[in-house]
């Protein structure tokens with residue numbers, strides 16, 4: 001098994017068949033996942049059952065309450081854009097499930113149908129974003145917590161309203177907010193990571209949205225600078241496995257008139273401190 005670290009964030013892992021992992025390979029993958037935040041694999045041939053079996057090596061599966069699942073496997077969420085649809089799922093910087101009390105560990109995304117061109121996914125490192133801040137700002141952020149919510153995204157009046165429940169549903173479940181530290185100690189690596197994101201973070205605890213916005217906006221610009229990001233170009237057989245506590249991602253929506261279908265499994269996480 002070989003590992004090539006990418007500039008920005010992540011690593012490409014080659015020489016491994018995710019259907020048949022040896023114990024040593026699994027140990028190495030777990031270490032690489034903690035170190036790099038997102039792992040990319042090429043030329044895999046995962047059936048839905050293989051996809052589930054791979055995800056289960058890292059923790060129990062979280063069945064996402066908003067995404068439509070495949071007809072045959074409730075554990076697998078569809079990330080779908082039909083030819084005639086103009087909006088995509090995940091088309092802004094975010095990390096999955098920060099609105100949960102125990103945010104998901106990560107997600108395993110498998111390419112099923114790709115557009116002729118476009119449909120790449122951007123990733124950003126929240127380890128590197130944190131490391132790149134001044135000591136003064138790190139000190140300020142270390143004392144802050146932030147409020148995250150799903151209501152404005154998955155709720156009845158949220159960003160996906162008008163989708164007709166074709167892809168995103170269960171809006172009535174988008175009621176909960178969660179409060180997390182702005183700087184977390186990553187549960188696997190022990191490293192510090194920035195833990196706010198443009199899609200789900202509403203404001204700092206005890207601050208108004210207006211007060212929070214200038215600092216959040218600064219952090220979002222900083223975290224998405226070229227030095228901390230990478231662009232993954234999907235091919236048939238590609239798989240990405242990202243850590244939601246150490247990275248953000250952004251599904252580019254630049255393939256109108258074409259069809260894209262990905263299968264996503266999300267893995268349960270733990271409280272963040």
Ligand code: SIN
Nearest residue numbers: 079089090121251262
């Ligand atoms: C997601 O945000 O989970 C989907 C990412 C993608 O479709 O590339």
